[in-house]
Each structure stands twice: as structure tokens, then as C-alpha cells.
Amino acid sequence: MRYQNLDKTAAYGRLADHAARRKRLDFRAALNGERVRKAQCEMAGGLRFSWAAKDADDEALGLLQALADEQELVEKYRALLDGDIVNVGEKRRVLHHLLRGELGKPVIENGRDLGDFYRGELERVLAFAEAVRAGTIKGSTGESFTTVAQIGIGGSDLGPRALCLALENWAARAGTKKLDARFISNVDPDDAAAELARMPLARAVFILVSKSGSTQETLANERFVKARLLAAGLDPSKHMVAVTSETSPLARNPEYLDSFYIDDYIGGRYSSTSAVGGCVMALAFGARAFRDFLRGAAEADRLALEPEMLKNAALLDAMIGLWERDFLGMPCSAVLPYSQALSRFPAHLQQLDMESNGKRVSRDGEPVSYPTGPAIFGEPGTNGQHSFYQLLHQGTDVTPLQFIGFAESQLGKDVEADGSTSQAKLNANLAAQIVAFAKGQSDKNLNKDFPGGRPSSLIYGKSLTPEALGSLLAHFENKVMFQGFAWNLNSFDQEGVQLGKVLAKKVLSGDSGDSALEEYATMLGL
């Protein structure tokens, strides 16, 4: 396998050249029904990826395919699946795909098949969840559990939280919603205090999530929760399970009802398909929902093996994003789901993308001389239309847009007003925005003129089911992975979070040796 920087490839210069001399795609002429019908490819879970409103002509697409081939993106993905040490900085394999399927060779370490290990933990998690849901496992007062609260931060919070929100209404309609899912993440004591005040403590089961068993915020919140459980006369060991690694102090610890394991090959932001997401989702929505979710992700992983870019949504999305970032000079990207259920999905993608590819050094430790990961933000539509869309339509920078939409609502409860349902209004707005951004509209009054040429893609399907959600999650994981390979980054470490941790500990120990730090601490009441 050849690992080289993006600007060392033959395709790089040709892409730069093409970007400089090409004419921008004239969407007013080019974006018609035929293009929209054709510029699509299949995704897993009944979804499709539509890129008709992307500003990439045939020559650009051909060069991007050449770049993908030259950087051996699919081959690198295969190596990752086979258990290669892809996370070179930390000398770790990257195995989150193995949580939901086995597309590569068996990964054996110290005589243990890691696929078997992950599958075994999955079964233990699901059996636990079903026992709680059936009322077989009860709290210390003998009452069954009605609330599950996850204690975790970063990848132990953002993904699982976004996914639980995404399926709450689906599960309510399917009749599989049983426990309320809550989350405690911030070390701000108001977070834990307010969440605990809202839940029936005697009927709450907590999931403590920390791979290392040493995450400062999570351990502080564990202490907070245990103090409240004790004060309420409850036995904390009957109200808490741990999700951690086998080598952590939380493992096989009698302070917890049970412990479920992941390992160092499951990065935090990639852990939603492990026990980190599985325990809370299965408790809330049932084992079957979580299995369906995994099936959607597994199928997306399989489709991502296709070398032909136009048939591989994750690869195509990755390469067009790279085109926009490195050759068209666009610094941000917005994620705009037209589904209230996905209201926190952009926050998960923000972590996934920015923590994976927000890097200035190649996997070999050399500075790169091209832009890497963009800033990611987003809110659900139509809400965003009444907010930051003004800048997206008429601001001085162009921001590529990722729309997501579904034909049907999750709850199926709707009302007609002015001759259309709310769901029809939602999707009419979505269709309208794609076209408005692409085509714009001329007006002599330049304040009312829309320049257009603002590119977007659309992921769409019939409805947001567990399977569709798994597909969606894995799509973005794989997109980010392909971009990281193309930029020659290590997308699987996060050294950029270390310095702050070290300095915070120095502040708390009262021995920072930095007068500015001391002064800030004083200003903040320390």
C-alpha cells in the first residue's frame, strides 16, 4: 500500500488545473428532471444518495475517480477491515466495522478472534437489555426500571444521544419504546443535577461509559449520581452498569450490576455500534431495533467496498467533498436534516468529521500543505430556513450543503392546513431549497438577487427506521474515512485534545507555573 500526501498524486495537479480553468456548472440550464433522476446512487437501508445539485462536471468526476484509485482508497479500507494497524500514531487497529459485520479476514489477536469477542459482547448487552425490559432485572427497591441514563462524554454521548432521539418516535409508534433514555455528559454540575431531578431515581438504571475508566468528567458525574442514589436510600451497585475496556478499573468491578466491553480498536466517535450505543438503545427500544440498526450499518459498509465511485455513495460523497474543500476553496459544510428526529445528528457528525480529519499533520507526522477537514455545523429544516440560511443563500462564502429527507413522518400523525399536510410542507420546502440554492434567481434589486451555484447533495428515503439510521451513520463514518485516506491523515487519533486536559489538571493542582493561566483561573472563581 502506498501512503502519500494528496498533493503528491498525479491527479492533484490535474484537479487544480481543472478547477482553475473550468466553467462553473450552470445549474439554471443543467439541473433538470433528467439530471436529478440520473445523478443518484443506492445506499443501504432503503436510502439513496442524490448528487445532481453538486458542481462537479464529468471531467472533475473522472479526475476524482483517478485520485481515489491512485490513493488506493478502497484498498486501504480493505486493509482496515483486515485488521491492519491503520491508527499508526497510537499503533492500533480500527475495528468499528467489525461490530456490525465481517467483511475482511478474521482479526485474531493473542489467539482471540476479535469478531467473536465483539459479537459475544453484543449478545450480552442485548440479553441484559431484554431482561431489564422484561422486569427480570430490577432496581434496589424491587421496582422495574423505567429510565435509562447514560453517563459519558464526547463519543459516549453525542452519537448515542443523537441516535436515541432519532428513534424515539419510531419506537413509540412501533410499540417497542419502553425505557426513557436520558444523558448526563457535561462536568457542569447543573447538567447532572437537573437531569437527576427529572427522573424517578428508584426506577433509573445508569450506564457509565468510559473506555479507559479515567475520563475526568464521566467519573465526576458517576460520583454525583452515586451520591444522589445513596441519599435516596438506593444501592448504587444495583442501578449502574459499566461500558469500558477489559483493562480499565471499571471492569469486573462489583460496584456495577454488570460490565460490557469494548477495546482500543473502537474509537469513541466510532463507538455507536458497540455497547456504547447498543446498551442504551436496546434498553430504550429493544434488541431487535438495535439489530436492525446494525444491519443497516453493515450493508452500508459492504456497499462502500465498490471501487467505482459513482456506485459507492460514501466514496462519492467523500471525493466531492474533497473537491469542494481543496479545489473550490470552501471552508465549511452544513448538515441539514429535514426531520426533527435528526435534530442532534449534526452535532454527532460535527464530532465525527472534525475530530477525525481536523488535522494539519499527515499520518507520517509531516505538516500537510492543503486544507483538510472542514468545519461542520447544522440544524434541522425547516428551522434552519428561518435562521442561518440567509448566509447560505446570500453570504460572501459558499458553503456546501448536505440535505437529508424522508417521504414519511415517523409518528404518522398529521394535519391538513391550506390544502397540504405538514409533512408535505416539510418536503416541499426541502425540494425548494435544493433548487433555490442551485439555481438562484436574478433580480435587478441585488438585495433580492440570489446568485445560486450553491451546491448540495440529498440523502433520502421512505422513512427513518433503525435500518435507515444505521445506513446513515455508517455512510458518514465511511465518507470521513475515505477523506482521511485521501488527505493521508490518521483519522483515528485525537492528539489535539490532550494539551487542554494536562493544563486543566495543573490548574486543579494549583501548580500551573503559568501566570496567565493562574489569572484566568482566578477570574473564574478558582
Added chain:
Amino acid sequence: MRYQNLDKTAAYGRLADHAARRKRLDFRAALNGERVRKAQCEMAGGLRFSWAAKDADDEALGLLQALADEQELVEKYRALLDGDIVNVGEKRRVLHHLLRGELGKPVIENGRDLGDFYRGELERVLAFAEAVRAGTIKGSTGESFTTVAQIGIGGSDLGPRALCLALENWAARAGTKKLDARFISNVDPDDAAAELARMPLARAVFILVSKSGSTQETLANERFVKARLLAAGLDPSKHMVAVTSETSPLARNPEYLDSFYIDDYIGGRYSSTSAVGGCVMALAFGARAFRDFLRGAAEADRLALEPEMLKNAALLDAMIGLWERDFLGMPCSAVLPYSQALSRFPAHLQQLDMESNGKRVSRDGEPVSYPTGPAIFGEPGTNGQHSFYQLLHQGTDVTPLQFIGFAESQLGKDVEADGSTSQAKLNANLAAQIVAFAKGQSDKNLNKDFPGGRPSSLIYGKSLTPEALGSLLAHFENKVMFQGFAWNLNSFDQEGVQLGKVLAKKVLSGDSGDSALEEYATMLGL
């Protein structure tokens, strides 16, 4: 008053020149306790603005002051306060400051003093809220109200929602929290259906917010709510008030318990200090809390009249932001409150800033040739530290940061772990991040090297009270206003949201005349 583009000022060329030849501030040498102590100015509500970790040397600051003077920023603010037609595109005054104080001449229109009008409506709103809280005004079953649900979108949702979240714990501790505040915004029918399923309908009072009385999403959600109220055997007219303009179809309409009025001079994203924010906040937390909030905002408005930039936090924040955007080439800005209560405040600022200054045309309707409003995003710390901070520390672009922190938590419930409280950990992390971003840390392993030079400011205070919150809100409103004046934009219209609305209506009428639009609509089930 002279209105001219930024690049027509004398200061512009000198700033560009200085940016090109200056040396970047070496924070490792310059950022010490003395600089941190000195580089601060007072804000309203007990807050302070600290800019020690901003990369602006004395020469830059001098030139920015010259620019502020040359663009007559404070004079333009005075003209706005006096009721000038500052929103030139829509030929409207801009009077949100008058909602909370009277710093300019009386604004008289058609013989009516608009200050008196706003104050009169405020008193009506607060009297209504107190009557509901006292149980004098009841629902159609004769039960008192326990939940207030606001139906609105954009500025009728984001600001009020962020502010209610910000004060919920404060009010719980102060003993003034009475009604639960909920929000229904998205036209996605799952939003209304899920929110309604969570609340006791017979004890819920709804606030319908639409200035024009014609907002598509809001009227659809009104229909949704009324259908559910009727189905529950309740009388909708006893469960809903309207906040609207006097000329709207919602005004003086017997379908509502009462109506409260704003006018065209209160823009949606600037309406949180009107009945749009006041009704829900006063119902939830009491009249006094809302008055205190207004007092904080009024005081911030007064401080923003100071012509000397280093004594005017809003002006200083505005000019440093412009320096970073136009002269240092930074395309985004992140808002990072170390307070879970402010978890949705970045979403409000995203609207406030991006909808106000996301414009490519000057107030005179000519294209500008310099970058205007940046993309804004943010999440609370410490959560963000475990997410997108990787890119902020080590990404290829530099993103200016706006930190916010408070010495005390709101609920005052805390726990010690490893020798420190959660609140101490929270603020130790905040102090550490400011210094880590500014100073970085060298490492021979470039993957662990932090370049530093990543600028930030800090707004801090003792605690997040209603007054502090009013100060915070008005600070950012005034910052955005000053930047809009400096860029010579009209920050008070939002023409960029119109085209999508028009096209969505065409889709719904089945007569778009655009084959691409039809195809997208079909894909989305229409």
C-alpha cells in the same frame, strides 16, 4: 451620516497593510498574568469581556478604533436609537433597544410614542403571566396551567428557547419556576406530535407567535395543536394567546385568550426582549425575572454608546471580529459557553449573526468585495472538548473562539471527586483551553505539537442570572449591529429566505414549472 463600504475607508488600506507586514503576536511570551488582568472591560449585569488572548497588537487596535470612528459606528447606533430608518431595504426603523430602555429621542409615529406602546404591551404581558401563575386565568376545564408551549419558528423559537433553558435552573433555585416551558417549531409533524404527547393538554397554555400572522410552519402547527385540543374536549380559545402585530389576522381575534403586540420595527431575531420572549419567560419564571433580564440588556445598550473601543465591549468584540474575518482571513467563529444552561445559546447566536450579516450586497444594493458575516457554530464546554476541539487545536484553518464562563453553578449542587468540585473542573478546563489555544505546545512529534496562536475572548461573571443573561444577549446584538455598520450592510432584513418560500408554495400548488423541482418532490413522496 456617511454610509460607505469598508474598503472605501482610509483605515481599510492601513489595516490590510498592517496585517500583511505585522508579526503574529507571540502568545508564549506576551500572554502573562499582567496582560490578562489588563485586557478586560466591563459589561452589564456583572459580566466582563476579556480579550487578552486575541491576536491584535496596539497598532491594530489603534487602526480598528480609527475605522470605528471613520465608519461612525456609535453615531449610527445613536441614529438607530433615535428611530431613523436604518433598515433601508424594508424602509423600517429598528427599535428592539426601545423594548428595554429609552436611550435616544422619543420615537413618535402617527402621533403615537412607540416607547409607550412597547412599555404598555410589556405591562400587559407581565400582568397576564402573573394572572396565569396565580391561577386567576385557567384553562377550559377550570384547572390552572402548568405548562406553557410556544408555537413559533426562527426568531420566535431560537432566542426564547435558548433563554428559557438558560434560566430554568436559576428559577428552580430561586423558587420562581412555575410553568414548564416547551417549544413547537418545526413543520415536521413529528415535532408537534411528540411535544404534545409529553404535556398535560388540559393544563397547557399555548403562545402562538407570528408577527405577520402568515408564517406557514407556525400556522400549520397552530392547526395541529387546535385539532388535538378539540379532540381532547378542550376549548382552544381558552388555551392560546397570540403574539403578533396589530395588523395581522391574529390580532384582536376571539379565537385567542388575549393578544400581545409588536410591530415591524422588531425583527424576529431581535425579538427576545419583546412579548415574543417575554410572554413565555414571564409565565415560566415570573415577571420579576423578565424585568431583571431587560435591565441587563438596557444597561448593555447604554454601555455600547461609549465611543472609546477599549471601554465598549460590544464595539471591541465587533472590531476584533472584523479584523479576524477581513484581514486575518478566518471564515468561521465558534461560541463555546462553559455552562450547560447555555447549551442552545450558540444556536440563537448562529441565527442572530448569520441572518444579520450573511449578506453580499451593501445597504445601497451594491455587491461588496470583502468577506462579511462568518459562519457561527458552537456547543457547550466541556462537551465540545471531547468533540470538535481537535480541529480547533490542530486543523488547517484557524477559528476564533468566544468562550463564556461563570464562577458559580446555577443550582449550587455539587460533589467533590479527586479533590475538586465539578464546577472547579469545569472552570479549570475553560482556563486551560484559553491558554492551550493561545500558547500551544511544541513537540518533536508533530502529531502532538500544538501550534497555538488560536485567538479567543472570554465573557465571564459570577453567575448566570436574568440580568447577566440580558447583558449577554444585548452584547451580541450590539456586536452584530456594529459589524453590520462597519461592513455597510443592512443587518436588519433577510431577503435570502424569500426564494425558498416562493418555490415551496409552487411545489405545493403542483405548478412549479421546473422539472428538477418536480423530480425532487417526487423523490420525497410528494
